[in-house]
Amino acid sequence: MDNAVIADLREKIGRLEGRPASQRAVLPFGVDVIDRHLPGGGLALGALHEVAGGGNGAIDGAAAALFAAGIVARTKGKVLWCVTRQDLFAPAIAQVGLGANRVIYVEAGDERSVLEAFEEGMRYGGLGGIVAEVAKLTMTASRRLQLAAETSGAVGIAIRRWRRQTEAADFGQPTAAVTRWRVSTLPSRPLPVPGVGRGRWQVELIRCRGAEAADFEVEACDGTGRISLFSDLPDRPLSTRSRKRSAVG
C-alpha cells in the first residue's frame, strides 16, 4: 500500500473526528531539537498542555509558571491567568516578555471556580493563551478543556501545583492533555566571577500524543519568552554532557 492511500485515510479519519489533523497550527519553541521531536514541529495550538515543577517546584510552581509564561508570551492577544490565590510576582512575568498589559488575572478562590474560568477562557476564542494553576485535574475535566481548546484554537496550559510533596504523585494519573511536561531547576553553570548564572532547567516531556517521551536541558526563558540550548562556550564543564538524551549531546 503506498503512502498516498494512508494519508488519504488519515485525512478521512481526521475529518470524522472533527479535527483537521493536517492543518493543526503549532507554536515552535525555536529550539531545533525540541521542535523536531514534537509532532507538527512545535507545541500544538488549540490544545491543552500540562506543566508541573519537579522537586520543590511541585509546590511553588515557580519554574513551571515561567515556562508557561514564556510559551503564552509568544502568542498574540490577551492572556488569561487563573489562580486560586495570587502569589505571582508580576515583574518576573514581565521579564520573560509577558507584559503587564497582556495578562488578565482571575483570582477564583477555589479549584472548581478556577476550572470554570479556565474552561470559559478556552471556549472564548479571542485570547492568546490561558494558564490555570490547579492541583487536581480529572479525566473528565481535562477532556472538556481539550474540546473547548479545539473549538477556539487557543493554547491552554494547566500548571499542576500541589500543597504537599506527597500529593504530587497525582501527576501520574492520565488526563486528556496533549502534552505533559515537567520543569525542574538545574544548578547553573559556575561563572568565572562570584555570582549566579542564567537559570537552567531540565525540561522533561513526560507524555506527548504522537511522539515519544524525552528530556532536554535548556537555559531558562529570556526576555522574549524563548528557551535556548546552552551556548557552546569553550569553558563548558564536562558534566553537562553526561546525560544520555540531553539536548546538547
Place this chain on the structure above:
Amino acid sequence: MLVTRRGNRREIAALDYAAMSVGLRKGMPVSKAQAMIKSLHVADLDAAGDREAINRLALWALQRFSPLVAADHPDGIVMDIAGADHLHGGEEMVLEKILSQFKAADLLGKAALADTWGQAHALARYHKHPAVLVEPGQGATVIQDLPLTALRLPAAIVTALRGLGFETIKDLTAAPRATLTLRFGPEIGRRIDQALGIVGEPIEPVELPEVIEVARPFGEPIGAADTIARYIAQLVERLVGDLERKGLGAKRVDLLAYRVDNTTTTVRVGTALPIRDTKRLTRLLTDKIETIDPGFGIEQLRLRAVQAEPLDPAQLINSLVDGDDQDVSALIDLLSNRMGQGALYRFAPVASDIPERSFQKVAPLSLETVSEWPSKWPRPTRLLPYPEPIDTMALLPDHPPVWFTWRGVRRRIKAADGPERIFGEWWKTDAEISAVRDYFRVEDEAGERYWIYRAGDGEDPNTGSHKWYLHGVFG
C-alpha cells in the same frame, strides 16, 4: 441640632455627634438643651425635605447596589441584595462597599445585613458596631438583646411597655402573646413575626423615572428553566431595541421575576463597558437562571436597564483593522458576573522599590499602562505574601549567607548575587526613615534559587534588626 414641634412642646428631633457628646438626647425639650449649652445651633426639622432626600438616596442605591431598594422612613433605606451580591464579590463586600461609598459622599451611616427587613432595621440602628453581618438563621438570636424601640413599634406602645417593665426584645418574645395582643392590639405580634421571618414583608421598591424597561406578563404562571430562558431572550431583544433607539448601552441590567405568592426574585448583571448586544446580554442573564426560584410560578418578568450610558452605533470589524488584540470584554463580563468584579484584574506597575508595593491591581479593561517595571535585576516568580524568617549564618556587613534554613530544610548556598539595597519610603511612614533591606539572590546546591534579604545594612542597628527573611522563589 434639628428641632420639631410636638403639641406645644419643641423638642430635639435629630442631633450630631458633637451635640450627643455633651449630653443632649433625642426627645429632650429645646429649652432644656439651650439652658445646658449656650452656643447651640438650632434649626427646624424639614420632614418633607428629609423624605425627599431619603427617596433620592434610595434611587442612588438602586443604581449601585441592588435591584430592590425602598426608603425606610424617616431615617433609612432598605435593600434586598439577594440577586446582586455576586456582582460585588459576596455579602461582606457589599456591606463594605455600601459604607465606603456613603462615606465618599460625606454621609455617615450604619449598615446591617440580616435575614429579614426587621432584623436589619434593628441591627443597623441599635447595634454598637457600624457594620453588622448576620449569618443566615442567626438573626433571631442576635436581636434579642436590643431595646424595644428597635422593633418599629409606635412610640405610644413602647412607652406603655416600658412602664410595664419590658426593656429588650427578649422580654417581649418570652411574654405570652395573647395578653399582649389583648392590651396593645396585633401590632406587637406582627412586628415580632416580621423580625423573626415568620411573616414575610415585601419591599415596595422605588422606581427610577424614565428607566428603559420591558415587561412580559403571563396568563399562566411559568416555572421551567427553559421557558424562563426563552422569555428572557425575548425580553432582551426588546430591551436592546429600545436602547438602540435612544443610542444607549446598558451597564447594569435587572431581571425581576414576580411570583404568584407576591414575592420578587431578582437577578442583576453588570458589564464593564456599556453593551447593546442581544447575545451577550442573554448569555449573562441565562447564566444566572439557577438562582431564580420560581416557587409556585412566575406571573411577570421585567427587564430594566438600571444604568445606561451613551453608546455609539457599533462598527463592524473591518478586515483592514489589525485583528491581533481581540475584544475580550464579553469574557470579562461573564466571569466577573460569576465571581465578582474584584476577582478579575491586571497588575500595573507602581514606582516603588519595595517589592510588595511595586504593583497594584487595576480593572481588567482599564487603559493600558505605558510604564513597565525596571528589568535590570531578576525578580522572583513567586513572591511570598509575607517575608518568612530564616536561620542563616552570614558574614557582616555585606556577605550573603553560607547556608540558611527555611521551613525546616537546611540549604547550602553555592552562588549568590547581591546585595541590592532598598531603602524605606520615609514619605509614607516615619518608621521607614532609616529602614534598609539588602536583597540577595542565592542558589543552593540543587539549583533552586531564592530571594532573601537582611533587614538592616549590616552595620547600623537603626536600619533594621539584622534578621534574615526569605521573600520569593525564582523559577
